Amino acid sequence: MNIIFYHPFFNSEEWLAGLSQRLPQAKVRAWQPGDDRPADYALVWRPPHEMLANRRQLKGVFALGAGVDAILDQERQYPGTLPAGVPLLRLEDTGMAQQMQEYALSYVLRYFRRFDEYQLLQQQQEWRPLDPHQQDSFTIGILGAGVLGKSVAQKLTALGFNVRCWSRSPKQIDGVQSFAGDGQRAAFLDGVQLLINLLPNTPETAGILNQALFAHLAPGAYLINLARGAHLVEDDLLQALEQGQLAAATLDVFVTEPLPQAHPFWRHPRVTITPHIAAITLPEAAMDQIAANILALEAGQTPAGVVDVQLGY
Ligand code: NDP
Helix, strand or coil: CEEEEECCCCCHHHHHHHHHHHCCCCEEEECCCCCCCCCCEEEECCCCHHHHCCCCCCCEEEECCCCCHHHHHHHHHCCCCCCCCCCEECCCCCCHHHHHHHHHHHHHHHHHCCHHHHHHHHHCCCCCCCCCCCHHHCCEEEECCCHHHHHHHHHHHHCCCCEEEEECCCCCECCEEEEECHHHHHHHHCCCCEEEECCCCCCCCCCCECHHHHCCCCCCEEEEECCCHHHECHHHHHHHHHCCCEEEEEECCCCCCCCCCCCHHHHCCCEEECCCCCCCCCHHHHHHHHHHHHHHHHCCCCCCCECCCCCCC
8 A cells, every 4th residue: 555645844754654653554655746656545735736636546635634625726726636536535623623622712711701801901001890791691603513613612512601503404412502504594693792613614605704794793792713714804804893893803714824914913902813723733643543544445434534525525
C-alpha cells in the first residue's frame, strides 16, 4: 500500500513516521511536484492540482481537517483536482470537539457575564456595575448541529443555558431545541441573544451571516463565528455593530487570512479576533482516525467521515 502526504505547513516527518508506525504495511511518502508514482491513499490539505489529477486508482483522499471547502473550491476552480469517483473523507472530531467547547464556552461566559463591557469600562477607569444577563432569557443559537455544533450545544446545555440549533435535518439532542431547513430558519433565529456559527462553508451557506440574518436576532445580540470567514458579510457586521443591532462579535475565521493589517476589525472595540485556532488538527488523534479509516476501506467497509461532494460537506 502506498500513501502520499501533502500539507503546506504541517511537519511532514512527524506525519510520515506516525503513519508508518500505525500502518507498517504501507509505504508513506511526502508528495513533491513531479511525483506521479502510484498511490492508494492521499492525505492532503489544499493539494496542488497536479497532485491528484488523473490518479483514478486512488482508494481514498483524506482531508487533514474537518472542513473540506478549500479542497472543493480548488476542484471547482481546477476541475480534476479530485479524481472522479474516489471517496473524500474528512476528520471527525479527533479532539476538535473539546477545543470548540472550550472556545465557545470562554466567549459565551465573557458576553453572558458582560466581561467585554467591564474591560472597556476599565480602560476609562470607570467603576460601574451593569445589570447581569439572565440565563433563561439569554437564548443561544447554534448554526450547524454536526460533530462540532452538537458537542458545543451539549456543553452549554449542561451549564444551564437555553440552547437551540439549526441544521439541514432535525436532531434529537437532550435539552436542545432543534430547527431544520430553510423553512425553520427564521423561527430559529428569532430572539436569539448569542449566535454561534459552526456550519460548513458550502455554496448554500456562504454569506449566511448577513444583514437579513442579523435583523432576526434579539437587539444587541452577540455573534461568535468559529466556522469559516466566507460565512460572514464583513461590511454587514460592521454596520450592525455601528447601529447597535449587534453588541459584539468574536471571530476566529476571516475572508482573508491572515487578516490584513489595515482591516477595520483589528481596531474595532467590539470585535475580538483569534487567528483561526478555535480547533486545530491534533496529529496523533488525526492519524489514529485516518489509519483506522484506511483499514476500514481496505476491508471493504464505508467508514464515517465520507464527504458528500454534491452537498459540499
Ligand atoms: P459536520 O459536517 O459534522 O456538521 C455540519 C452541520 O451543518 C450539520 O449539522 C449540517 O446539517 C449543517 N448544515 C450543512 N449545510 C446546511 C444547510 N445548508 N442548512 C442547514 N444546516 C446545514 O461538520 P463539523 O461539525 O465537523 O464542522 C463544522 C465546520 O466547522 C467545518 O466545516 C469547518 O468549516 C469548521 N471548523 C472550524 C475550525 C476552526 O478552527 N475555526 C476547526 C474545525 C472545523 P445535517 O446534520 O442535517 O447534515
